[in-house]
Amino acid sequence: MSESKHWTLKSIAKQLGVSNATVSNAFNRPDQLSEKRRTEILAACKELGYFGPNKAAQSLRRGKFDTVALVLSDSIEYMVSDPVASRFMKGVAAVFEQHKINLLLFSGSADSVNSINDFVDGFICYGRPRNRLLAEQLKKIRKKVVTVDFNIHRSASVSIDNKAGAYEVAKLAIKSPNDHVAILGLRLLDTHLTCRVYDIHSMEIDTSVAHQRLQGYLDAISDTGVKLGDDRIWNIPESNSDFASIAAKEALNSVPRPNVFLCMSDLIALSLMREAIQQGIRIPEDIRVVGFDGIDEAARMLPALTTVYQHSEQKGRKAAEMFIADAHHAELLGYELSIGGSC
Amino acid sequence: MSESKHWTLKSIAKQLGVSNATVSNAFNRPDQLSEKRRTEILAACKELGYFGPNKAAQSLRRGKFDTVALVLSDSIEYMVSDPVASRFMKGVAAVFEQHKINLLLFSGSADSVNSINDFVDGFICYGRPRNRLLAEQLKKIRKKVVTVDFNIHRSASVSIDNKAGAYEVAKLAIKSPNDHVAILGLRLLDTHLTCRVYDIHSMEIDTSVAHQRLQGYLDAISDTGVKLGDDRIWNIPESNSDFASIAAKEALNSVPRPNVFLCMSDLIALSLMREAIQQGIRIPEDIRVVGFDGIDEAARMLPALTTVYQHSEQKGRKAAEMFIADAHHAELLGYELSIGGSC
DNA sequence: CTGTTAGCGCTTTCAC
DNA sequence: GTGAAAGCGCTAACAG
Numbered sequence: 029m030s031e032s033k034h035w036t037l038k039s040i041a042k043q044l045g046v047s048n049a050t051v052s053n054a055f056n057r058p059d060q061l062s063e064k065r066r067t068e069i070l071a072a073c074k075e076l077g078y079f080g081p082n083k084a085a086q087s088l089r090r091g092k093f094d095t096v097a098l099v100l101s102d103s104i105e106y107m108v109s110d111p112v113a114s115r116f117m118k119g120v121a122a123v124f125e126q127h128k129i130n131l132l133l134f135s136g137s138a139d140s141v142n143s144i145n146d147f148v149d150g151f152i153c154y155g156r157p158r159n160r161l162l163a164e165q166l167k168k169i170r171k172k173v174v175t176v177d178f179n180i181h182r183s184a185s186v187s188i189d190n191k192a193g194a195y196e197v198a199k200l201a202i203k204s205p206n207d208h209v210a211i212l213g214l215r216l217l218d219t220h221l222t223c224r225v226y227d228i229h230s231m232e233i234d235t236s237v238a239h240q241r242l243q244g245y246l247d248a249i250s251d252t253g254v255k256l257g258d259d260r261i262w263n264i265p266e267s268n269s270d271f272a273s274i275a276a277k278e279a280l281n282s283v284p285r286p287n288v289f290l291c292m293s294d295l296i297a298l299s300l301m302r303e304a305i306q307q308g309i310r311i312p313e314d315i316r317v318v319g320f321d322g323i324d325e326a327a328r329m330l331p332a333l334t335t336v337y338q339h340s341e342q343k344g345r346k347a348a349e350m351f352i353a354d355a356h357h358a359e360l361l362g363y364e365l366s367i368g369g370s371c
Numbered sequence: 372m373s374e375s376k377h378w379t380l381k382s383i384a385k386q387l388g389v390s391n392a393t394v395s396n397a398f399n400r401p402d403q404l405s406e407k408r409r410t411e412i413l414a415a416c417k418e419l420g421y422f423g424p425n426k427a428a429q430s431l432r433r434g435k436f437d438t439v440a441l442v443l444s445d446s447i448e449y450m451v452s453d454p455v456a457s458r459f460m461k462g463v464a465a466v467f468e469q470h471k472i473n474l475l476l477f478s479g480s481a482d483s484v485n486s487i488n489d490f491v492d493g494f495i496c497y498g499r500p501r502n503r504l505l506a507e508q509l510k511k512i513r514k515k516v517v518t519v520d521f522n523i524h525r526s527a528s529v530s531i532d533n534k535a536g537a538y539e540v541a542k543l544a545i546k547s548p549n550d551h552v553a554i555l556g557l558r559l560l561d562t563h564l565t566c567r568v569y570d571i572h573s574m575e576i577d578t579s580v581a582h583q584r585l586q587g588y589l590d591a592i593s594d595t596g597v598k599l600g601d602d603r604i605w606n607i608p609e610s611n612s613d614f615a616s617i618a619a620k621e622a623l624n625s626v627p628r629p630n631v632f633l634c635m636s637d638l639i640a641l642s643l644m645r646e647a648i649q650q651g652i653r654i655p656e657d658i659r660v661v662g663f664d665g666i667d668e669a670a671r672m673l674p675a676l677t678t679v680y681q682h683s684e685q686k687g688r689k690a691a692e693m694f695i696a697d698a699h700h701a702e703l704l705g706y707e708l709s710i711g712g713s714c
Numbered sequence: 715c716t717g718t719t720a721g722c723g724c725t726t727t728c729a730c
Numbered sequence: 731g732t733g734a735a736a737g738c739g740c741t742a743a744c745a746g
Contacts, residue, residue, distance in 0.1 A: 085739035428723035
């Protein structure tokens with residue numbers, strides 16, 4: 029096997045003594061030439077080391093790329109280690125792999141989709157991109173867009189009823205009007221800081237997941253007759269244990285110590301539980317904790333975390349399927365309460 | 372703001388009354404025209420809604436894509452939820468994001484890289500692809516390739532000394548020549564089954580991670596004077612708890628029950644520990660367990676798992692940096708013993 | 715069924 | 731400084 033030359037459609041056609049179109053047809057349109065001729069040509073190409081039309085040129089010509097960008101809400105770096113995002117990606121990947129569609133990962137903190145827009149057939153956006161410019165740009169994109177956990181005018185979307193889920197799980201945690209409730213919120217504020225949220229009304233009322241969940245909690249609080257102090261809401265910038273444990277410590281040491289903790293993600297809830305256990309605080313005797321998401325580790329915790337299980341993988345599959353089907357509606361997926369010993 | 376037309380370099384040049392080259396230069400080669408002219412043109416383009424040269428066409432022309440394929444050892448679906456792979460991806464993503472290089476995920480169980488070869492500047496391969504055809508193809512690729520945890524003749528590579536790590540951790544676990552040792556191996560056999568490995572010599576001796584680790588274990592076993600029964604090695608096809616718990620049950624119930632378990636991944640070790648705890652077997656009194664990888668959950672387990680911590684994220688960064696630098700050497704990264712209460 | 719040809723949208727010599 | 735023109739490698743319409 030000699031150093032094979034760099035073949036192009038043109039050069040291979042000349043070599044075989046046929047026209048370009050014939051070679052192109054042999055690869056792309058079986059019906060345009062005799063079966064015999066086709067297999068002959070394909071065999072000859074393989075023999076010579078030509079593995080088919082250059083995909084980049086083909087795509088440029090056709091305007092089709094068989095590649096979809098998965099726009100994450102945050103940097104790839106961060107998202108890839110988030111268990112909920114991972115499961116979502118798993119679902120997307122499973123469907124796309126089957127359809128031979130390539131997956132391009134794209135950061136939600138990038139300034140613009142320009143650098144990839146010309147390479148992809150469209151976008152699946154997992155969560156509102158942290159960078160607002162990106163979010164704005166997405167609205168104007170002339171390609172297929174499926175959004176997940178947020179909405180853009182007219183594009184297809186998939187999400188769950190966060191408000192209802194939050195409401196239900198909060199109702200489970202709050203047992204009496206005298207409970208002291210704390211809310212450990214995720215990305216309530218557009219900041220990278222762990223801090224308290226003193227003025228709810230200063231937050232933008234948008235369609236983001238965080239605000240939907242918050243609304244659910246607040247409704248439950250109000251319905252149970254609990255009074256929520258104005259320093260009982262924390263903002264955690266990212267769902268990871270470093271940020272979460274800071275808020276957890278602060279909340280556990282605040283006076284009076286809350287006995288009910290509504291956490292906007294399981295990772296946050298687990299951090300809180302670990303911190304509490306370390307301080308000798310008993311769960312659920314001294315404090316009750318609920319989370320959101322339903323990650324594996326939550327079920328393995330002792331006591332198991334009571335949480336809202338969302339079908340992240342199915343969400344991913346759904347998003348991918350909607351992309352492929354060029355759907356334009358909004359899909360609302362179900363969730364399940366997963367009841368553990370934490371409340 | 373009216374429905375902006377679909378501009379191309381050509382059409383925008385005509386509109387502005389300048390030549391194509393001038394517009395192209397304005398975007399790509401600032402030195403080829405006066406600063407004044409350049410900013411004028413750029414401003415005009417922005418005004419009209421032309422955001423720069425089409426990337427697909429640009430790439431076709433230049434033969435450069437600013438995109439790298441990350442070829443995983445298994446399906447994307449599976450890899451994305453593996454904590455070790457995730458951390459690796461995190462490292463890769465961090466470096467590439469900084470260099471504005473896009474990341475295309477590619478499945479190691481695909482038949483060929485043909486579908487993406489023409490879209491990328493090269494490949495980073497995380498682990499030997501499960502599909503042998505793919506692995507073969509990679510060897511012949513005419514583009515940059517960096518391999519991780521395995522080698523291909525002449526390409527750059529990064530890995531750790533698996534054999535040494537396995538040896539050290541096994542030495543920690545084995546306390547006496549009378550210990551009964553079991554090995555829970557990961558991907559020792561090319562099968563999707565959880566089963567025992569009766570004939571070590573039937574396995575291919577290759578450079579794969581699994582075999583290096585096995586060699587380390589066997590050396591430690593031999594050095595400590597332990598006798599390893601010929602039915603004491605299990606093969607687990609994937610590092611996930613479903614497969615692992617099957618092997619764990621089998622091993623725990625085998626007679627005589629082993630008191631030392633050498634596990635080729637933390638996920639396997641944790642499954643084993645959970646199974647043992649459930650059966651009322653005490654760790655480390657009744658059995659001793661060691662893992663490999665150093666995932667977060669291992670440190671949080673009670674007792675904490677003794678394991679070989681590898682710097683997966685750094686591995687990812689290193690691989691990305693080597694790709695960018697077009698390195699051609701083999702890099703060996705360090706590891707650390709992480710000592711917990713499991714042995 | 716086969717061959718010619720005009721682009722897809724761009725970059726880059728090369729002459730002006 | 732600028733503009734004309736030749737491709738990058740391919741597809742699809744059209745004529746034969």
